[in-house]
Amino acid sequence: MTANFKQQSPTGSTPAREAVLEINNLKVYYATPTGDVRAVDDVSFKVYEGEILGLVGESGCGKTTTAMAILRMVQPPGRIVGGQILLDSIDLTKVTEGELRDIRWNTLALIPQGAMNSLNPVMRVKTQIEEAIETHEGRQPPDKLKKRIMDLLGLVGLPSRVYNMYPHELSGGMKQRVCIAMAIVLHPSLVIADEPTSALDVVVQRVVGQTLLDVKERLGVSMILIGHDMGLQAQLVDRLAVMYAGHMVEIAPVENVFDDPLHPYTQLLIESIPSIRERKPLKLTEGLTHDLRNPPPGCIFQERCPKVMDVCRSVKPILLEVKAEHQVACHLYE
Numbered sequence: 365m366t367a368n369f370k371q372q373s374p375t376g377s378t379p380a381r382e383a384v385l386e387i388n389n390l391k392v393y394y395a396t397p398t399g400d401v402r403a404v405d406d407v408s409f410k411v412y413e414g415e416i417l418g419l420v421g422e423s424g425c426g427k428t429t430t431a432m433a434i435l436r437m438v439q440p441p442g443r444i445v446g447g448q449i450l451l452d453s454i455d456l457t458k459v460t461e462g463e464l465r466d467i468r469w470n471t472l473a474l475i476p477q478g479a480m481n482s483l484n485p486v487m488r489v490k491t492q493i494e495e496a497i498e499t500h501e502g503r504q505p506p507d508k509l510k511k512r513i514m515d516l517l518g519l520v521g522l523p524s525r526v527y528n529m530y531p532h533e534l535s536g537g538m539k540q541r542v543c544i545a546m547a548i549v550l551h552p553s554l555v556i557a558d559e560p561t562s563a564l565d566v567v568v569q570r571v572v573g574q575t576l577l578d579v580k581e582r583l584g585v586s587m588i589l590i591g592h593d594m595g596l597q598a599q600l601v602d603r604l605a606v607m608y609a610g611h612m613v614e615i616a617p618v619e620n621v622f623d624d625p626l627h628p629y630t631q632l633l634i635e636s637i638p639s640i641r642e643r644k645p646l647k648l649t650e651g652l653t654h655d656l657r658n659p660p661p662g663c664i665f666q667e668r669c670p671k672v673m674d675v676c677r678s679v680k681p682i683l684l685e686v687k688a689e690h691q692v693a694c695h696l697y698e
C-alpha cells in the first residue's frame with residue numbers, strides 16, 4: 365500500500381533528539397474483584413521536542429490509560445503500580461498534588477477523549493476560554509484577555525465570530541478546535557490529544573488534523589496523538605508507537621512503520637487500512653485478546669499471531685532497537 369505521508373519540513377524529517385517526556389517501565393493496573401487488569405504493562409517510550417508521536421492500537425489496548433497516567437489522572441480502581449514518567453527530568457510519579465496542578469496545563473495539556481462533548485453548551489466560547497485562563501493566571505485586563513482569545517481562535521483556524529458563540533451553535537469540527545484552543549491556552553510544552561478526530565466525519569477529521577499540525581508548527585509544542593485511523597496518523601505524526609494489550613510492540617518513524625512494519629500485529633494493522641478500491645477487515649484470528657488479568661507467559665500476541673513460534677509461548681520479547689530508530693518487541697528479530 366502507499367501511504368500519503370505528511371509533508372516533511374524543508375530541514376528534513378529528523379526530529380530534534382531532546383526528549384521532553386521519557387516513560388520507563390510504566391505499569392497501570394485496575395483492581396477488580398477477580399484480579400488486577402494490567403491495562404498498561406511495562407511500557408517505555410520517549411517523546412522528542414517538537415514531534416508528534418502517534419499512539420495506536422485497538423480499543424482497550426491501554427492508550428487512554430497511558431495518557432491519564434502521564435497526567436496522574438488515573439481514576440480508582442486504577443493505579444500506577446510502577447515505572448517512571450520523566451518530564452524535563454522530573455518524575456511525575458513522585459511529585460505532590462500541589463506541584464502537579466502547576467504542571468498540568470502549564471507544561472502538559474490534555475484534550476480528553478470526547479472533549480468536545482464536555483464543553484458547556486450554554487456558556488459562550490469566550491467565557492469558557494476566559495475561565496481556563498483566569499483559573500490559572502488570575503484576573504486579566506479585559507482588552508488583553510480578548511486579544512489573547514482572538515489570537516488563539518485564529519491559531520486554530522476559527523473565525524472571530526466564534527468568540528461570542530455558544531458551543532451548541534458550532535459544528536463538531538469547530539467544537540473540537542475550541543477544545544484544542546483551550547488546551548494550548550497556557551502554552552504547554554506537551555499536548556496529549558486522545559482520539560481528537562474519532563467522532564468526526566472524514567473531511568472534518570482532516571481539517572482538525574491539519575489544525576493540530578499548524579499548532580505544532582507555530583507553537584513548537586510536542587504532541588502525543590492517540591488514534592486508530594492509520595491513514596490519518598500517516599499524514600500527521602513523525603513517529604508511530606503501536607500498543608497491543610497493554611504492551612508497546614513497535615516504535616519507529618512513521619514512514620518506516622508503513623514501508624517496513626516489523627511486528628506481526630503492526631503488519632496486520634497496515635494491511636487492514638482501507639484502500640480506495642476495497643475496505644479490508646483486520647485479519648486477526650478469531651477470539652478476543654486473552655484476559656488482561658491473567659496474561660500468558662511469553663508474548664502477549666501469541667494467541668493471534670500468524671508467525672507464532674515455540675519460544676513465543678514461554679519467553680516474553682522485549683522492545684529492542686533492531687534497526688536505526690526502529691524498536692520492536694518480537695522474537696523474529698532477536
Ligand SMILES: Nc1ncnc2c1ncn2[C@@H]1O[C@H](COP(=O)(O)OP(=O)(O)O)[C@@H](O)[C@H]1O
Nearest residue numbers: 394401403422423424425426427428429430441
Ligand atoms: N475502571 C476500570 N476498571 C477495570 N478495567 C478498566 C477500567 N478502565 C479501563 N479498564 C481496562 O483497561 C484497558 C485499557 O483501557 P483504555 O486505556 O481505555 O484503552 P484504549 O484507550 O486503548 O481504548 C481495557 O482492557 C479496559 O477494559
Ligand code: SF4
Nearest residue numbers: 663666669676694695
Ligand atoms: S514474539 Fe512470536 S508470537 Fe509474538 S509477535 Fe513475535 S512471532 Fe508473534
Ligand SMILES: [Mg+2]
Nearest residue numbers: 427428429477
Ligand atoms: Mg481510549
